[in-house]
Amino acid sequence: MDTRCIKFWEDGQALVATVSGPDGAAKMNTTQGKIFKELRTMSRFLQRNQGQRFSDAAQQKLVDCVGHYVGLSKQGGALRPIAEATFQTVKDGLAMPFNVVGTKQKKRLLKWYNELIAIVGGDPDAAIAGEVVAEPSIEWSVMDIDEDGFLSLMQVDTAERNTSRGGSVEYIEEIRVETE
Numbered sequence: 001m002d003t004r005c006i007k008f009w010e011d012g013q014a015l016v017a018t019v020s021g022p023d024g025a026a027k028m029n030t031t032q033g034k035i036f037k038e039l040r041t042m043s044r045f046l047q048r049n050q051g052q053r054f055s056d057a058a059q060q061k062l063v064d065c066v067g068h069y070v071g072l073s074k075q076g077g078a079l080r081p082i083a084e085a086t087f088q089t090v091k092d093g094l095a096m097p098f099n100v101v102g103t104k105q106k107k108r109l110l111k112w113y114n115e116l117i118a119i120v121g122g123d124p125d126a127a128i129a130g131e132v133v134a135e136p137s138i139e140w141s142v143m144d145i146d147e148d149g150f151l152s153l154m155q156v157d158t159a160e161r162n163t164s165r166g167g168s169v170e171y172i173e174e175i176r177v178e179t180e
Contacts, residue, residue, distance in 0.1 A: 001049070005058040005065075008042055012065040016072050032082060039069065039085045043092040046100060053099045063105040066090060070112045073119060080119065087116040
């Protein structure tokens with residue numbers, strides 16, 4: 001595990017150095033594809049190894065590697081696609097359990113998430129506050145089930161009534177059992 005994380009870090013340093021170098025603009029097309037591939041590979045690596053315990057050194061190397069790409073993404077301009085790919089990798093890192101990415105590393109990833117959301121687009125206020133917009137749920141009560149399979153429903157909050165479509169005999173029986 002540690003050796004693969006170190007390899008991600010070394011490859012990330014090399015790719016960022018290639019793009020940031022004096023002739024980086026000329027090498028951008030070939031290097032950009034390699035960066036995308038590396039970020040996808042890193043995300044898949046994290047997802048496949050969620051059950052593993054990463055050492056502190058391995059966690060640090062992975063997060064440092066993502067940091068290379070975040071720094072590159074902040075340069076803007078033609079690097080927006082890299083920023084989007086990096087943003088996805090940061091989101092994947094934040095979704096990992098704490099045995100893969102610890103609290104210290106998640107704080108850094110969250111900081112980068114908030115910085116990158118301004119670059120890739122999105123609602124920065126929702127990102128900073130960590131707000132999740134939930135769709136309101138509507139609760140219906142089953143009032144009656146006709147022999148034809150139609151349900152008579154009533155909305156709990158507003159007492160609004162509605163009739164559903166007919167269903168198969170099995171469907172009707174399943175609903176009867178569930179509602180009793």
